[in-house]
Amino acid sequence: MTAAVLERAGRLPGWARSALIAAGLVLILSVTVTLTGQTQLASSGTSEAAVRLGLPILFAALGGLWAERAGIINIGLEGMMVLGTWGAAWAGYQWGPWAAVLGGLAFGALGGLVHAIATVTFNVNHIVSGVAITLLGTGLTKYLATLVFTPVSQNPRQSPRLEGFEQFSVPGLSSGLQALEAQQRVFVSDLAGLLSGLVTGLTPIVVLGFGLVPVSYWILWRTSFGLRLRSSGESPVAAESLGVNVIAHKYVAVIVSGALAGLGGAALVLNPGQLGYLENQVGGRGYIGLAAMIFGNWRPAGLLVGSALFGYVDGLQLRAGGEAVHALLYGATLVAVVVAVLWAIRRMWTATAVALGAGAVVYALYWAFDTVPSEFASYAPQLVTLIVLAAASQRLRPPARLGDEYRRGEGG
Structure with a gap:
């Protein structure tokens, strides 16, 4: 009976599976809060920080989705985000926050154009x-920072402080969720705290980021343009035989990919806690965005969950430090047990043994140490990236011709 339920769940749409995974993770997090006493794990402050820190990762993941669905590996998301940070800072210093958004988009798109010329026109190896x-x-x-920012900030490594967007909260909903959180009820208050961060302290670029997830899904999966773009990554020869301009679609996909990565750079620059360009501020988020996209199996809903996960871990270690990250080890143990049970129900005994072994190792670390040193806690997002990719590697299904060379007329 349970196996039949799991089989039907496997046939659910991607967004429904992602919603089930998110609900399960919230339940496990609530149990962890109750057993460890670390209320910061599900506080509205942590959730709000997770939204701000996960937003650049979400933009990068969406950029990776557009490029790779067209068959182009875009490991250059990191560089396009870096270009976006400078473009956003330069335009934002001159003309304000909306100009910063456009500047980040334009400079990121420029990086995407260079990548498209190299990979699509000249067939350079994508990596x-x-x-x-x-x-x-x-x-x-x-x-450029040395050239432009030194005269106005006396520091070539950063820009002057920029004007940011005005923050707002959803009327009624934000205060109601905060009231529920304050009641400290098991699961209910934890869920309210996590949801409160999604409707409190918002800016237009946050709304834009969340809005681009369904928009990307609709364009790529519900329009003829999206079908042609995805066919360019699945079977470009067959697409060309049906009259699809594969080269043009690949160009559009990679330029849009760069523009989205550039928006991720703009989100970093316009973060209310920073509001400016700072050298090396991207800090590997382009690569983490690529990992979130892979974790999401090249689907918008999945990459949204992946971006939220990485942003949450980053926000948690910044707000609460090593003790809260240490409590996450307990939660990770519970996740491993749940995964092992699911594999056992499907009679996949090797995977079950691996999950149980991993859970035992994580619990041993939790038991052996009282806290996680700050030097290790700061690398928690990168460690989660490695663990999640290793766990998800068995179920991934990338586009069939991802990374392959393509020349016009090669199927003729």
Whole structure:
């Protein structure tokens, strides 16, 4: 009976499966809060920080989705985000926050265009081109920052403080959720605290980020343009035989990918806690965005869950430090047990043993230490990236011709 339920769940739409996973994670988090006493795990402050820190990752993940659905590996998301940070800071200093958004988008799209020329027109290896874009973006922005920001800030490593967006909260809903959180009821208050961060302290770029998830889904899966773009990544020869301009669709996909990554850079610059360009502020978020997209199996709903997970861990370690990250080890043990039970129901005994073994190792670490040193806690998002990718590797289904060279007329 349970196996039949799991089989039907496997046939659910991607958004429904992602919602079930999110609900399960919230339940496990609530149990962890109750047993460890670490209320910061599900507080509205942590959730609000997670939204701000996860937003750049979400933009990068969406950028990766557009490019890779068209068959182009975009490991250059990091460099495009770096370009976006400088473009946003330069335009925002001149003309305000909306100009910063457009500046980040434009500079990121420029990086995407370079990547498209290299990979689509000249068939350069996608990984080599992506690494080159990242190196180019890092070097170019360092030069431009020295040239432009030194006269006005006396520091070539950062821009002057920028004007940010005015923050707002959803009337009624925000205060109601905060009241529920204050009651400290098991699960209910934890859920209210997590949801409160989604409707409190918002800015227009946060709304834009969340809105682009369904928009990307609709364009890529519900329009003829999206079908042609995805066919360019699945079977470009067959698509060309049906009259699809594969080259044009790949160009559009990679340029949009760069623009979205550039918006991720703008989100970093316009973060209310920073409001400015700072050298090396991207800090690997482009790569984490790529990991979130892979974790989400190249689907919008999945990458949203992945971005939320990485943003949450980052926000938690910044707000609560090593003790809260230490409590997450207990939650990770519970996740491993649940996963092991699911694998056992499907009679996948090797996977069950691996999950139980991983859970035992994590619990041993939780038992052996009282806290996680700050030096390790700061790398928690990167560690979660590695663990999540390792756990998700068995169920991934990338586009069939991802990373392959394509020349017009090669199927003729």
